[in-house]
Amino acid sequence: MYQSSGSVQEEDQCCEPPSTQGAAVATLNPPTTHTKQRPKVSSLLRQCGSTASEWNDWKWQIRQRIRTLEQLALYLPNLNIQPLANVIRKYPMAITPYYASLVRTPDVSDPIFKMCVPQIDELNNPACLSEDPLEENADMPVPGLVHRYPDRALLIATTTCASYCRHCTRKRVAGTRECLISARRLQQVIEYLTAHPEICDVIVSGGDPLTMPTNVIDAVLSGLRSVKSVQIIRIGTRVPVVLPMRITDELIKVLRKHHPLWINTHFNHPSELTPESAAACAKLVDAGIPLGNQTVLLRGVNDSHKIIEQLCRGLVRMRVRPYYLYQCDLVRGVEHFRTPLSRGIEIMEYLRGRVSGIAIPNFVVDAPHGGGKIPVTPNYVVTVSPTHTVLRNYEGLLVNYPEPGCGNSPCEEVKPEQSACGELAESAGVWELAGGQASVIQPADTNRCRRRQSIMEKRKKMTKLDSSFLFDL
């Protein structure tokens, strides 16, 4: 296995991440009170007995993770920890002090609390759930390498994460033993990729690959880069969310060597968009690494159109492109996080038209039985005919799109002003749109309609000179 020195052992076994080896986990003296506001870091520092430089040291944060119920109880004295022993025996707990500092209310009404503090509900397992619903294990030609799509593969490079998300889709592996990929395993991966030149895109995942020592990250990326057919490398990480101080200059220097490199982060809630996480993302983007974000739709955390809107707008401000909004997988231990599929469709219905396309993620279901990601959208195609497709927009406007070669249809006669505010609506129906006898059915009283009317009224009052200036500009 890789050691922090970069030397390689041949055995394929698990270990603590080198950054924590030999380090006694000190008792964290936690805050004794919680306010609605995020506790000031200076007050947390005092209570942890740590210095600012320790707080900003990612290895210190890893060493000081809350890993036991006793540590958790110090942080959250009102929490009944007794029933949680069975939960963390099955699904380990780790929370970085930084991420714990984002909890504002110490109960499940708090989104951060819900995502990181174990809950008894994790032991509720209806029959439809399984440990590996995406059947990743069945698609592993080499242990740790998932080859599902023709041109892509996913490498589970570690089972360690900075914080263990209670909603994790890989609960079967994340944190059960904290392991790094071995040199022997990496070699097998390289050999497989070399033998399959159709794979041009490799996603390094885990666990969280950015919890690995920097020299190991370098070794893994170098190994993948040594395969000529691998064009793109992507890293999936929640480090900018739960351990932003991990994005060090040293790490950036290593990542820069392996372009083209893309990173997908995992922000789920606007409370995670902190100055620290924004700084971490800025460092990555400034290093030329495009950032995308994968959000999981979680009941009681972010299953609201307003929260997702706020999250997506905030991400774009941080130069992170919202990429996927995932329906929760059918994973054992996450039933209490699942939302109806209709919730995600409602959210997408709300976003489209109100928010710039750059801030709208694709809502996807990662299909059970290894079916891969299936996009799920509101239905925008109302009907089709050989000559026209009838579409609807977010306002409920129905419009036809003429197929090539139907340029002589009556819709060509419609002037833009006519289609502004429902003037054709009375005699037209979907049938007429599909046949090309009408081109639009417009709801009568939308904001856009009112805006258009006022523009037209203003234009009528304009002199020719005014309006020519308007168009020249």
Ligand code: SF4
């Ligand atoms: S960081 Fe990713 S792999 Fe780790 S627990 Fe969270 S969701 Fe799972």
